Amino acid sequence: MRTALAAAALLLVSGCGATVAQDTSATDPVTVTNCGQQVTFDEVPSKVVTNDTGITELMFALGLKDRMAGYVVDGDNTVDLQTSPWKADFDSTRKLADKISKEVVQGANADLVFAGWNYGFSESTGFTPDALKQLGIGSYLLTESCRNGAGKQRGIMPALDALYTDLRNLGKIFRVEAKAEELVQSYRRRIENAGKLMAGKPRPKVFLYDSGQDQPFTSGRNAAPQDIIGKAGGDNVFGDLDDSWTTVNWEAVVQRAPDVVLIVDYADGEANTPAQKQAFLEGFAPLRNSPAIKNKRFYSLPYAALVEGPRNPASVEAFAKYLAQV
Structure with a gap:
């Protein structure tokens, strides 16, 4: 028309x-x-x-x-x-x-x-x-x-x-x-300026934990967390997967030994808050020796901040500030 x-x-x-x-x-x-x-x-x-x-x-x-x-x-x-x-x-x-x-x-x-x-x-x-x-x-x-x-x-x-x-x-x-x-x-x-916070510092390995207890749901290289993590100064441990949001297995998470866990803040039916998701990860025996678990390095952002949308620049800023302090 x-x-x-x-x-x-x-x-x-x-x-x-x-x-x-x-x-x-x-x-x-x-x-x-x-x-x-x-x-x-x-x-x-x-x-x-x-x-x-x-x-x-x-x-x-x-x-x-x-x-x-x-x-x-x-x-x-x-x-x-x-x-x-x-x-x-x-x-x-x-x-x-x-x-x-x-x-x-x-x-x-x-x-x-x-x-x-x-x-x-x-x-x-x-x-x-x-x-x-x-x-x-x-x-x-x-x-x-x-x-x-x-x-x-x-x-x-x-x-x-x-x-x-x-x-x-x-x-x-x-x-x-x-x-x-x-x-x-x-x-x-905004994203360029945020990236300066981690300039010259080691890049921590980051596991994006969305949901799932039998199998974790996470981000490959094509979903928003890939760039949010990367521009903030970290490396997505599943950045080699040519997919967006996707399911992996816990063995792969353990093998990649994340330094930080970035938790998606939304209810998933098994653990409805970031605190509950953190408690699950801390109590999950296969992960007990992962650096992120041993050092209690957890950070959470709302779901809408971690899918494509206008909150992404603020997410980079917030996560870069966190990484610069750990």
């Missing part, structure tokens, strides 16, 4: 204490590359449904709250909402459901769904971009979640590059390119 009115207009969109000049007069289609596919938007989406905290915060950071029909966030992710720099935007935007589905987005009269593989999209549930296309609803996939051609493995570029790619793509789609570029350059400066 093409914009009916060609008259010049600027819409001021509120965004976390600021307003963003949005050019709604543009009538030319915009094409971006999303997960290797060329996607064309004939007009600016106006009823976007987002899935997950970090994805929703990308919209808020760009000042696009007024372009949203609502968001979907798991009810267990209360820490994310309570700690969000965009809490006021969450409070004033409609939460549609705990789990995304075709019925949820149809009920919101969505014209675009912003989600990702394992961030809402899944063949097992039947909620896929192809299924939405059949309903006349467009999709934009989080770049961190793009599949890389090896089965269902995810990740086609470094995680922070994925963040910058999505910001710039969304800037084009919603005609807020100046704001998007402002954010990208600001994030780059």
